[in-house]
Each structure stands twice: as C-alpha cells, then as structure tokens.
Amino acid sequence: MPELPEVETLRRDLSRAVIGRRIIAVELLRPRLLRGTDGYTLDDMIGVEVQEIRRRAKYLIVELSNGLSLVIHLGLAGQIVLERPSGEHIAGGHPVPSFGQPLPHSLTSLILRLDDGSILYLTDIRQFARLWLVPTGEVAAIVPETRLGVEPLAPEFTPAELASRLRRHPHGRLKPLLLDQSLLAGLGNIYVDEALWGAGLHPLRTVESLDDADVGRLYEAIKEVLDLALTYGVARIINGRAIPGARLPRVHGRAGQPCLRCGHPIEKLRVGGRGTYICPVCQPLVE
DNA sequence: AACTACTCCTGGAGGC
C-alpha cells in the first residue's frame, strides 16, 4: 500500500529528523529483508552520517557519508516509525501495526539507532519490503531508470507526456497501464482508482477510446489526487477498507457507499487481478 | 503487445 504519496511524505518527514545524524547501531531482525549488499554489510553503516534522503518511484534512497546508500522499498505493507528522544513519533507507510503501538513488533525487521537517541523501526506485516546497501553510484542497478517511467511530480510530467506514453499502447486498458511503473512511476492500486474516479474514466477503457480531453482530465486528476494526499494527508485504508474522516480515499475501499459526486453506490470489480472501485455512473464503460 | 497466473508473506475478516 505505500505508494508515491506515502513514500514521499515519509521522505519529507524523515529528512527533517535524520539528516546530519550519525548511525550508531544496526539490528537486522529478519535477514531476508536484505536483498543485496554488493559485498558490504549493514555494519558498514555504523558511525556514518545520513546525508540525504531521495525518492524515486516507491523507493527511498538514504545516502550516507561513506559513499554507500541504503535503498528501501516498503513493498505491500512496510512501515517506518522513528521514535525521537522528545517522545515524538514520525511514522509512515502501512498503518498496521497502528502507529504509536509499542515497538519493536514481532514483525519488526530492522532497527537503526541514531546518535541523538532516535530509534528507527522498519516493521512489515507481510514481509514483502526489501532493502539494499550499495555504493551510491550504483543505486541505478537497484532502481533502474530503464524500468521506471516519468515521475508524476516532476516538471517533465505534462499532459503531452502522459498522452505520448499512453498512446504507445492503443489496445491497453487504463488501469493496468497506470499501474505499470515503467510508464508512470509511483502510482499503485489506490491512487489509480482515485485518479480514474477523478477523471470520470472507467478502468477498462482502452487508450484508443480516449480523446485528448479524456487524457487531459486524467492528467489533471492524477495531479489533483497526489496534491490532495501530499497536502492534506495520505489515503487511509486498512485491509482494503476506507477509514472515514479523511479527504482520501474518495472511492477506493468504499464499495456500497454513495459516490461523493452523484450518490450512486460505489461498486467493486477486479481488473488485472486487483480489487478496483468505481462509480458506474461517473465512470461509464464506453468504447 | 496484452493478458493471466503464480511467487514472495502474514494477519484480519467472514463463513460455518
């Protein structure tokens, strides 16, 4: 569930707390989390300063002062919580286990201790998160530009760019294409549903059925949902169910509840094996 | 090119 807005929010929140801090201890409780070290070990992070935290697609890249980078992908249900000495918690990623619950949890995979007394916990109830420690110059081997498309927050992402990328797949359907990280990097199941609802487009629409106005609305809807999530807070969903009270989600996880635009009940379908939520009135399937 | 199925994994929900 951590998609671009969750990872970007975490990047921003962690950056203000850990940049300039030194790592004083590393505990890897679930060794399978670590997928590649290029011959280094996690102990090579000890005594080293955090210089920068970057994001590409759904990857977090923690650049260290010794020329290494810790690359983190939270997978389906990875969560990071930083406990600061003040008692403040900085938390992001999957909301289960609940933020604020005592840590470490039985599924906590990694613990980093920092020189100001902060402790960072990576907890992952589905064990699909992945970690790599590699020279910063070789991060591209883990986060390959050849397999990652345009960043929706970057200036290169324009209506023309979206149209050009979609038009390479005239027979492709919208939802699988928007989930394809090599086309557009960072959207996942939830925000794709939100964007398609915003644009009034059915997830099974083919690219060739879209006119320029449709693509323009889709572009604006993607920008809008990312802006909502980054400004007012990420979508709140646990085990596929929307948690009421936030601005997002507006459609995902709301099966049976009224569409916020027209009142018709939201329907759930499966598209490409993924649970998909639509308003059948606002998002008609036309070819 | 487009699609499906399968793998990794665990916890929560719902059926009976």
Add this chain to the structure above:
DNA sequence: TGCCTCCAGGAGTAGT
C-alpha cells in the same frame, strides 16, 4: 469459541 478459506497487494517472472 475455532477452524478454514479468502483477501489484501508491489513487483518480478513465466506462460499463452
């Protein structure tokens, strides 16, 4: 209460 099955889903791979 308690088993059992299904589902959640990012990403990679294999097969059609």
